[in-house]
Amino acid sequence: MEWFRFALSAALTLFGLFVLVSAVLGVFRFRYALSRIHAAALVDTLGILTMLCGLMVAQGFSDATWKMLAVVGFLWLTSPVASHLIGRLEVTVNDDLAEDMAVADPALVREEKESED
Amino acid sequence: MARLRDDWEHSPWRNFLRWLREGDDALDRAMIASLDAPAPELREETAPEAPALPAEEPLSEKRRRRLRAIYIALSVLLCVGIIGVLVRTAGSLPSFGGAENPANNEVSRRYIEQGLQETGAVNLVAGMILDYRAFDTLGESNVLFAAACAVMLLLRALGWREGGTELPGHEPHSDIILQKISMVLVPLILLYGMYVILNGHLSPGGGFSGGAVMGAGLILCANAFGIEVTRRFFTFRTFQLVSLFALSFYALSKAYSFFTGANGLHSFITAGTPGRIFSAGLIPYLNLAVGLVVCCTMYGLYGVFRRGDV
Amino acid sequence: MKDGMLAGAAGGAYQVLYEVTLGVIGVLLLLCLVRAIRGPRIADRVIAVNMMGTLVVIAICTLAFLLGEGYLVDIAMIYTMLSFLAVVLLTRIAMGVWRGKHHSGAQGV
Numbered sequence: 001m002e003w004f005r006f007a008l009s010a011a012l013t014l015f016g017l018f019v020l021v022s023a024v025l026g027v028f029r030f031r032y033a034l035s036r037i038h039a040a041a042l043v044d045t046l047g048i049l050t051m052l053c054g055l056m057v058a059q060g061f062s063d064a065t066w067k068m069l070a071v072v073g074f075l076w077l078t079s080p081v082a083s084h085l086i087g088r089l090e091v092t093v094n095d096d097l098a099e100d101m102a103v104a105d106p107a108l109v110r111e112e113k114e115s116e117d
Numbered sequence: 118m119a120r121l122r123d124d125w126e127h128s129p130w131r132n133f134l135r136w137l138r139e140g141d142d143a144l145d146r147a148m149i150a151s152l153d154a155p156a157p158e159l160r161e162e163t164a165p166e167a168p169a170l171p172a173e174e175p176l177s178e179k180r181r182r183r184l185r186a187i188y189i190a191l192s193v194l195l196c197v198g199i200i201g202v203l204v205r206t207a208g209s210l211p212s213f214g215g216a217e218n219p220a221n222n223e224v225s226r227r228y229i230e231q232g233l234q235e236t237g238a239v240n241l242v243a244g245m246i247l248d249y250r251a252f253d254t255l256g257e258s259n260v261l262f263a264a265a266c267a268v269m270l271l272l273r274a275l276g277w278r279e280g281g282t283e284l285p286g287h288e289p290h291s292d293i294i295l296q297k298i299s300m301v302l303v304p305l306i307l308l309y310g311m312y313v314i315l316n317g318h319l320s321p322g323g324g325f326s327g328g329a330v331m332g333a334g335l336i337l338c339a340n341a342f343g344i345e346v347t348r349r350f351f352t353f354r355t356f357q358l359v360s361l362f363a364l365s366f367y368a369l370s371k372a373y374s375f376f377t378g379a380n381g382l383h384s385f386i387t388a389g390t391p392g393r394i395f396s397a398g399l400i401p402y403l404n405l406a407v408g409l410v411v412c413c414t415m416y417g418l419y420g421v422f423r424r425g426d427v
Numbered sequence: 428m429k430d431g432m433l434a435g436a437a438g439g440a441y442q443v444l445y446e447v448t449l450g451v452i453g454v455l456l457l458l459c460l461v462r463a464i465r466g467p468r469i470a471d472r473v474i475a476v477n478m479m480g481t482l483v484v485i486a487i488c489t490l491a492f493l494l495g496e497g498y499l500v501d502i503a504m505i506y507t508m509l510s511f512l513a514v515v516l517l518t519r520i521a522m523g524v525w526r527g528k529h530h531s532g533a534q535g536v
Contacts, residue, residue, distance in 0.1 A: 009441075086473050092525060
């Protein structure tokens with residue numbers, strides 16, 4: 001039983017490490033910031049889920065397990081908002097956006113940059 | 118650097134000086150003049166201009182160079198003097214790890230061995246800083262309060278941004294996605310901050326860290342919903358009242374050490390069963406007071422630096 | 428959270444596994460720092476800082492298991508909150524600075 005628990009936890013942790021390494025690799029290899037957001041979001045969702053699930057399996061049921069579930073829940077709530085805000089920042093600040101990628105709706109980009117709210 | 122009031126010329130201090138210099142008749146004349154003076158205008162909604170500084174005559178080149186040389190010489194002298202005093206003091210400290218050093222006496226063993234039964238706090242650090250050494254923590258809270266007062270005096274007195282509601286610079290209006298998430302998150306963060314404050318004597322945490330978390334929750338609220346919504350429950354008046362009462366409660370609980378010495382009085386609030394939340398004597402209440410001061414200070418300093426008013 | 432978890436037969440194996448994890452996370456943190464320094468635009472830097480925060484949260488939770496101290500996960504929670512708040516404020520200020528530079532005179536103070 002002990003070894004089964006260890007095998008499960010090790011499988012989850014090693015998969016989580018693979019996800020983390022691919023995310024960092026993606027952040028290095030992609031060329032534009034908007035693509036790097038996709039790579040970075042791997043860490044916040046799948047990476048932390050598998051790593052913390054591996055830790056929870058290793059610990060059994062204790063106070064720390066529920067707290068780790070709360071950490072994962074909080075991160076899942078806030079990480080998409082953070083990515084959205086970073087995307088908005090990139091669209092507003094970057095002046096060469098149209099040269100790097102195909103902009104589907106230039107009017108929206110202009111409105112983002114110039115709205116006087 | 119406080120702003121002069123509009124009726125400064127007729128304030129009690131100036132009237133007293135005038136009476137001192139010129140006698141009773143002058144005082145009567147000044148009072149009649151103050152009644153006839155026009156009332157100060159109501160402040161308009163648009164921001165007033167910055168007050169104009171008095172014009173100065175430019176210094177001549179030679180005088181400027183001489184002043185600069187004197188300034189540099191005095192600065193170097195002051196720095197060398199302070200460095201000399203510090204080096205001399207550090208040289209006469211006892212050697213590191215010596216047996217008779219105050220850091221190695223029997224006090225730390227007493228804290229570790231009897232801390233739990235004397236203070237009732239499972240978290241020995243909280244027991245030390247809020248029970249054995251509560252007087253030192255009072256000093257720290259006062260330092261925090263003094264820093265907040267100094268920042269408020271300097272930055273709120275700039276006048277033309279008082280009560281400012283506009284966003285500093287040209288910042289974008291708040292995002293709807295951020296607002297929807299903050300409706301869920303801000304109460305959770307404030308609740309978590311209260312948990313960290315109240316559990317200070319049971320697990321690592323306490324007033325300072327829990328107060329910082331609550332301050333961060335308030336900062337998120339101000340960012341997501343705008344300053345008007347946050348001002349519905351946190352104004353400068355709230356900042357003043359909460360800081361004052363929390364710090365006064367702490368001071369009144371522990372300031373008797375001035376008179377009774379380091380051991381303090383025997384507390385009639387019993388230590389209770391260790392591990393329960395209402396144990397450890399006064400420590401939960403002191404944690405609460407410190408946490409509230411830290412929360413108000415964090416949010417107040419953020420507001421003052423960003424838009425000139427809390 | 429007891430140390431008995433790590434003292435049993437599988438205890439040594441858990442120790443090795445999670446110490447390797449901590450090492451790998453350390454290396455990944457350094458690489459994210461390189462991206463934060465090199466990234467040509469501010470959005471790249473904010474992405475890297477956000478990712479560093481999440482990696483640190485994973486490292487804290489791993490340490491909480493290795494040392495057997497359950498309350499360290501509270502610190503991980505606080506760190507998550509702080510990194511989210513940092514992203515919110517950084518993007519707001521960066522957008523404000525850019526619009527201030529390009530709209531000077533359009534809006535008063």
